[in-house]
Amino acid sequence: MTLTKNLRSAFTEKRVEEYLYALLPRRDAVLAEMEGYAARHEVPIIGPAVARLLSLQVAVSGARRIFEMGSAIGYSTIWLARAAGPRAEVHYTDGDPANAARASKYFRRAGVAARIRVHTGNALTLLKKASGKFDLIFCDVNKDQYPAALRAALPKLRRGGLFLADNTLWSGKAARAVPRKDVSTRGIQEFNRLVYKSKDLFAVLLPLRDGFTVCRKL
Numbered sequence: 001m002t003l004t005k006n007l008r009s010a011f012t013e014k015r016v017e018e019y020l021y022a023l024l025p026r027r028d029a030v031l032a033e034m035e036g037y038a039a040r041h042e043v044p045i046i047g048p049a050v051a052r053l054l055s056l057q058v059a060v061s062g063a064r065r066i067f068e069m070g071s072a073i074g075y076s077t078i079w080l081a082r083a084a085g086p087r088a089e090v091h092y093t094d095g096d097p098a099n100a101a102r103a104s105k106y107f108r109r110a111g112v113a114a115r116i117r118v119h120t121g122n123a124l125t126l127l128k129k130a131s132g133k134f135d136l137i138f139c140d141v142n143k144d145q146y147p148a149a150l151r152a153a154l155p156k157l158r159r160g161g162l163f164l165a166d167n168t169l170w171s172g173k174a175a176r177a178v179p180r181k182d183v184s185t186r187g188i189q190e191f192n193r194l195v196y197k198s199k200d201l202f203a204v205l206l207p208l209r210d211g212f213t214v215c216r217k218l
């Protein structure tokens with residue numbers, strides 16, 4: 001596949017990254033169309049390399065009840081729903097109703113609409129209001145909100161459940177001193193400190209694409 005601009009890592013050597021993406025199996029027509037749409041409209045989707053990691057986490061953990069914070073056009077939601085199988089309950093959330101409408105159409109075409117509940121609004125509020133606990137929560141909201149998203153998610157995650165987050169190296173800026181006004185980088189830095197020092201989590205930050213963090217609730 002062509003490694004489009006919206007999927008490029010800012011810190012991985014270009015040749016290594018192109019090699020990695022060239023290894024990836026082709027996606028079906030719906031996912032391929034979504035990747036094309038995201039590239040043309042600069043929608044910041046996780047892309048197929050990180051999506052496979054997301055899918056693997058669902059499969060090995062056996063997660064069925066899943067909450068996604070920040071779903072955009074639903075690309076990552078489809079990977080979650082397919083990996084979790086026909087008995088899954090996957091909650092899509094996004095603040096933009098136009099995204100939710102577009103995502104709903106893709107869900108029908110991908111054959112997973114029955115396992116996805118679409119919510120429009122603030123993902124943190126929606127998660128706090130949701131009933132019961134989740135097996136897996138995936139965080140991909142605005143980066144300044146990551147510490148608050150983590151605080152909202154922890155009480156809603158079952159023990160042994162997974163909390164996953166994308167963009168945790170944030171173009172490599174997470175490793176640099178940044179001005180106070182760079183609230184996105186500051187949010188990511190605070191989030192990274194929180195997950196590694198938390199006594200309730202076991203965290204690993206993987207330098208795949210823009211950084212992806214996997215945490216297990218203890």
Ligand SMILES: C[S@@+](CC[C@H](N)C(=O)[O-])C[C@H]1O[C@@H](n2cnc3c(N)ncnc32)[C@H](O)[C@@H]1O
Nearest residue numbers: 045046070072075076094095122123140141142
């Ligand atoms: C990085 S994109 C999500 C991409 C998606 N997870 C994927 O990989 O296909 C972030 C999305 O989160 C939404 N968003 C940001 N902060 C939010 C919040 N607090 N509540 C709900 N949606 C939010 C934005 O509208 C945007 O569509």
